[in-house]
Amino acid sequence: MTVEELIAAVRPVDQEALQRARDRHAGLAKPPGSLGRLEHLGARLAAMSGQCPPPVPSAPVVVVAAADHGVHAEGVSDWPQEVTAAMVATVAAGGAAVNAIARTVGARVVVADVGTLRLGPVPDGVRDERVRSGTRDLAVEPAMTLDECRTAILAGAQVAAELIDGGADLLVTGEVGIGNTTASAALIAAYTGADPADVTGKGANLDHGRTAHKVGVVRTALARHAAAPDHGALGTLASLGGLEHAALAGVMLAGAAARVPVLVDGVVAGAAALAAVALCPEAAGYLVAGHTSAEPGGHTLPDRLGEPALLDLSLRLGEGTGALLAVPLVQAAARVLAEMATLADVTKNA
Numbered sequence: 290m291t292v293e294e295l296i297a298a299v300r301p302v303d304q305e306a307l308q309r310a311r312d313r314h315a316g317l318a319k320p321p322g323s324l325g326r327l328e329h330l331g332a333r334l335a336a337m338s339g340q341c342p343p344p345v346p347s348a349p350v351v352v353v354a355a356a357d358h359g360v361h362a363e364g365v366s367d368w369p370q371e372v373t374a375a376m377v378a379t380v381a382a383g384g385a386a387v388n389a390i391a392r393t394v395g396a397r398v399v400v401a402d403v404g405t406l407r408l409g410p411v412p413d414g415v416r417d418e419r420v421r422s423g424t425r426d427l428a429v430e431p432a433m434t435l436d437e438c439r440t441a442i443l444a445g446a447q448v449a450a451e452l453i454d455g456g457a458d459l460l461v462t463g464e465v466g467i468g469n470t471t472a473s474a475a476l477i478a479a480y481t482g483a484d485p486a487d488v489t490g491k492g493a494n495l496d497h498g499r500t501a502h503k504v505g506v507v508r509t510a511l512a513r514h515a516a517a518p519d520h521g522a523l524g525t526l527a528s529l530g531g532l533e534h535a536a537l538a539g540v541m542l543a544g545a546a547a548r549v550p551v552l553v554d555g556v557v558a559g560a561a562a563l564a565a566v567a568l569c570p571e572a573a574g575y576l577v578a579g580h581t582s583a584e585p586g587g588h589t590l591p592d593r594l595g596e597p598a599l600l601d602l603s604l605r606l607g608e609g610t611g612a613l614l615a616v617p618l619v620q621a622a623a624r625v626l627a628e629m630a631t632l633a634d635v636t637k638n639a
């Protein structure tokens with residue numbers, strides 16, 4: 290499978306099923322419209338699946354993609370890069386925030402190393418999908434070659450396709466990667482035209498005084514990228530992104546190609562989603578913004594999708610935590626369409 294074939298496999302969502310879900314909602318045992326945005330979400334699920342009522346997701350899986358970042362050399366994170374591999378091991382052992390929240394909502398956690406700096410084998414319980422040991426410094430040169438970027442996209446797509454074959458019916462995107470909020474800010478600025486100062490934040494608690502330096506690093510990267518030959522949406526991802534962004538874009542495209550909904554996490558996964566949508570606009574129909582990250586760029590994916598994220602709990606962690614918390618909302622949105630009595634039933638009994 291090539292990236293082009295993956296993109297071509299994504300079909301537009303089913304507008305007729307969307308309308309059937311809207312009509313159905315109007316006749317259910319409640320004042321029409323009273324379930325608010327849950328009604329809209331249910332209709333979107335119908336459009337994604339092409340069925341009304343849509344299937345109720347019962348096997349959610351969060352894919353945590355992990356990688357390191359050459360831009361760390363610019364002093365954009367207060368944390369050493371070794372924390373990435375250490376967090377991968379913690380996720381595999383079940384001790385990260387993503388694991389606690391996944392257990393709460395009944396989701397399976399799959400962690401894939403797509404490019405950490407580790408030298409030895411990946412720990413038990415971690416999928417070894419390493420494309421290279423970290424990216425290059427995106428302030429100085431393209432973070433990935435186009436081929437490396439394609440390989441990472443296809444690695445994520447392969448993981449997602451296997452999970453869907455195994456019964457996963459709701460994909461959730463997660464990540465770890467020290468330095469990845471810098472790459473995310475660069476991607477967001479490049480894909481949306483936003484000023485770096487408006488979409489660059491403190492990430493994992495970067496010292497306040499150094500956030501201005503981080504903005505400068507993003508500006509330098511964008512200027513470098515703008516002066517380079519234009520390779521379109523893929524070139525932007527390769528130039529400014531991380532291997533985990535590319536892998537998550539692959540997860541999203543594979544979900545969309547299989548008509549499986551994808552719940553997108555915060556600013557890092559959101560940046561990957563902007564890449565996925567730039568590569569394949571139809572994929573937007575299968576993406577749901579799970580929550581609004583408290584990072585300054587957190588609103589950009591909801592803005593791109595034209596609807597607010599499901600939750601806003603001031604989370605700014607990543608790993609998939611915010612999107613996982615929205616899993617019951619997706620299940621409820623499908624379930625009300627599938628299980629509620631109609632107004633006609635109610636009035637018959639009145």
Ligand SMILES: Cc1cc2ncn([C@H]3O[C@H](COP(=O)(O)O)[C@@H](O)[C@H]3O)c2cc1C
Binds near residue numbers: 368465608
């Ligand atoms: C212990 C720890 C656990 C994390 N889990 C997610 N992140 C989040 O913070 C990192 C990005 O922030 P920055 O760009 O400032 O380095 C990523 O690993 C992201 O997943 C973590 C960060 C740390 C330190």
Ligand SMILES: O=C(O)c1cccnc1
Binds near residue numbers: 470492554582
């Ligand atoms: O919202 C996120 O994805 C996020 C925010 C801060 C640090 N890491 C990730």
